[in-house]
Amino acid sequence: MTPTGQEILVRVRDLRFAFGPRVIYDGVDIDIPRGKVTAIMGPSGTGKTTLLRLIGGQWRPQSGTVEFDGADVHKQSRSQLFELRKRMGMLFQNGALLTDLTVFENVAFPLREHSDLPDSMIRDVVLMKLEAVGLRGAADLYPEQISGGMSRRVALARAVALEPALVMYDEPFTGQDPISMGVLMRLIRTLNEALGLTSILVSHDVEEVLSISDYAYVIAGGKVLAHGTPEAIRTSESPMVRQFLDGKPDGPVPFHYKAARDYAADLLGDAAA
């Protein structure tokens, strides 16, 4: 079931990106189907967050294209790019709430910046978004007064404040207790349905992510290892995908970071030579 044509909101083609000598993506094709929750999974350090920043146009690839709703993200002027971003919401790993504003003002922030809505209407919208994430009661608190899980829910309310077409979640479950993880999972799924969103979910929490996504990609070593429905990924035979899904410490993805010298030579130094 590879989605085609109009059904695709974000289309990544032959993407290459490197930090200096370190290649993060080496020719990657990804399609994000409209209206679905798509998971991007992979070991830490494979550049999952980088992918979101490339889609959001914060970073520029060395080659390849990223299209959002038909527009090449990296060929836009700054103001055009900002117009595109109004239709994208992004949830950063730590929430990235503005620490000098209350929870209420954080959610109101994009509305105040981008709309001429009167205060009373902004208030209604913000309270509705906060109610949706269950934090209307925390409206007057500051970010340092709420827990990490709550911060992410506030950030989620803020990300959907402008009713975007796309929401990108960067590791939303990392460091969450089971309850807040469950809350976030349900929220991601229900908001996607209720608001008609398209969601990209970047994570390495395999089971949780597969249980709420419609489509999934597994990325490692700068390449797409596998993609398909959660069912297809779960039953994949590829040794690398299996290693990742089953959490085996060693396999095609080596346990040891590549060393320049042989272990014995390193320990014994020149005596071995």
Next chain:
Amino acid sequence: MRLLGIISEFLRGLGEATLFLFTMIAALPAALLRPRLVAQQLYMIGVLSLIIVAISGSFIGMVLALQGYRTLAQFGASSALGVVVAFGVIRELGPVVTALLFAGRAGSSLAAEIGLMKATDQLSGMEMMAVDPIKRVIAPRFLAGIIAMPLLASIFALMAIGVAGGHLVGVEVLGVDDGSYWSQIHSGLHPHDIFESLIKSFVFGVAVNWIALYQGYHAAPTSEGVSRATTSTVVVSSLAILALDFILTAFMFR
């Protein structure tokens, strides 16, 4: 070879900082349209620096009066104490000391604040919300800083010459005649002295805010990066203030 590397690195940094300055200046009209944001920053940067500036001004004025009186009394010219204090404060100490205090009080906190906002993804978060952090965060602070600096320097001078400092020690304690204290200032000091003093404090204000905001915005997003940005803000600003003071003074006394 190593020296060449250091020089090219320095030039690269200078070029980057200059570009940053132009970006900030280009964003100033956007800041003017958001007077509330500028007012908030004027409070944070200006009003909260008031006490340290006023107290320092008083002490510097008092010291100048003590030192000046000793020398002047030897020649029976102690009635000229007012103008000595006023020249020292308005031409040099007012702008320079205020700017040094400003770098330590406001500059360091600006750099730390912006650096932390960067480290906690607040700036990227804004960018992803299609809000330009240069316009929303940097420009209002820059504008507030360059408005605050000349005002703070003026308050410093007022405290040093009249309200507490020189007047308190010279007239109230050492017994210089009140009338001659003020009339000497009145006849000795010209409007262009005050104008040049304001120009100095304006230039220092631009320099300190530019350095602080640049250091914060380009800080490495780690705790070490933020601490380094704060330190370099104070060090680089202080050196810049003293060097600029020399250059400006040389031009003004041609």
